Amino acid sequence: MARRRRLLVDLGPLRVAEFRRLWAAGIVTALGAQLTAVVVPLQIYAFSGSSAWVGLAGLVGLAPMAAAALWAGALADVRDRRRVLLTTTAGIGVTSLLLWAQAWADLRSVGALLVLVGAQQALFGANSTVSRAVTPRLVRPELLPAANALQSMVLLSAGVAGPLPAGGLLPAVGSGTLYLADSVAVCATVWAVWRLPALPPIGGGERRHEPVLRHIADGIRMVMRHQVLLRVYLCDFAALSLGLPTALFPQLAAQTFHPSDIGLLYAAVSAGGVLAALVSGAFTRVHRHGVAVAVSAGMWGLAVAGFGTARSLPAAVVWLILAGGALLALGVFRKTVLQTAVPDGVRGRLQGIDTVVAAGGPRLGDLLHGTAGAALGVPWTVTGGGVLTVVVAALVLLTGGRRSRHGIGGRHPDRA
Structure with missing residues (x-):
């Protein structure tokens, strides 16, 4: 029984009141964000009558998002992180209110929607960057894997549960009401951030006059100098670009399965992540986080390759659930390395770079899979992408060189 409890999700971080408030508020806010995520593309399509405009919104x-993430990461290293997080969270709520206003005014303008989407994505990139830099200031280092698993579980659960009520409520209440509900949901996180203590830079007060661009450049140079960081980013980027076949789901659903099965394909990956988070207690006892990153990326690639060979829907769903679990583990250990392998004074900048990789990888993956799928066929493209991800993960493990405490080579950045 005790061994079983150790495997279940580790709730230790929830004993920290500040983290517990942020986590609980994040449940409400994440569900609210899904309302906007569903309504925006539907509005764009309704106004334009073209899926091309929907794709352009992404x-x-x-x-x-990329520019704001880098800027906010640098700012988080020289300013009070609580204040930066509060500003960006409130900004997300304001953009949701503006989306409600355009729906209420019945502007029917694709241009206005794209501007608001761009602004909200910029604020989201900045907010997620600073949020990940805040977490290590709230919980002890040994609890970081558990904290990251809990936060990932909220986002993945919202990705499964959020679209269902949104689709059901939209015909009854209209898009404006859902935008308004999202803006109200953001207030929960604003309250939780407001309750945080001040989080100024460790070792000194705010440094207001240092150029942000110089700090961004310093963060990029640090990544280029330290193998442990380069290898973590490489594994993650390979998994998200080479091995993420979501751009081919519509074609798979139409040709191999059934068009109505596409929702199940999307949900299976998130469901796998949620299931992995429920047994994430084992993550806390993993100490070689760098090795765990590479192994998780390899397991993701294997599962994606298996999915590419599936010819029945149950088999495809099982492979995607396994892939989702591996992707959850990859994200948890990647975040833990980036949060613990560097001094606190550069965490924000590394989280900014991480946000760019996490946002750019899937978009590049959509382009690569769409192009390769048209040329080689869907099964070969999906399976080949999974195999290439496994190859990258294996090379990272085999060429790790001298081991750091994270397990994939390079000097510890604190001792550089």
């Missing part, structure tokens, strides 16, 4: 948010 690209419109990428550049602002």
Whole structure:
């Protein structure tokens, strides 16, 4: 019985009041965000009558998100992180209110929607970057894997549960009400952030006059100098670009399964992540986080390759659930390395770079899979992407060189 309890999700971080408030508020806010995520593409399609505009909305948010993530990461290293997090969280709520306003005014403007989507994605990139830099200031280092698993479980659960009520409520209450509900849900996180203590830079007060661009450049140079960071980013980028076949789900559903099965394919990956989070107690006892990153990336690749060979829906769902569990583990250990392998004074910048990789990888993956799928066929593309991910993960493990305490080579950045 005791061994079984150790395997279940580790709730230790919830004993920290500040983290517990943020986590609980994040449940409400994540569900609210799913309402907007469902309504925006539906509105764009209704106004334009073209899926091309819906696809453009995803690209419109990428550049602002990347720029804001790098900027906020640098700012989090020189300013009070609580204040930066409070500003970006409130900003997300304001953009949801503006989305409600355009729906209430019945503007029917794709351009206005794209501008608001770009602004919200920029704020989201900044907010998620600072949030991950805040977590190590709230919980002890040994609890970071558990804390990251709990936060990932909230996002994945919202990805499964959120779209269902959104789709059911939209015809009854309209898009404006759902946008308004999202803006109200953000208030829960604003309250939780407001209750945080001040989080100024360790070892000194705010450094207001240092140029942000210089701090961003310093963070990039640190990544280039330290193998442990490069290898973690490489594994994650390979998994998200080479091995993420979601762009091919519509074609798979239409040609191999049934068009109505596409929702199940998308949900299976998130469901696998939730199931893995429920048994994430084992993560806390893993000490070689770098090795865990590479192994998780390899397991993700194997599961994706298996999915590419599936010819029945149950087999495909099982492979995707396994893939989702591996992706959850990859994210947990990646975040833990980036949160513990560097001094607190550069955590924000590394989280900014991580946000760019996490946002850019899937978009590049959509392009690669869409192009390769048209040329080689869907099964070969999906399986080949999974195999390539396994190859990258194996090379990372085999070429790790001298072991750091994270397990994939390079000097510890604190001792550089």
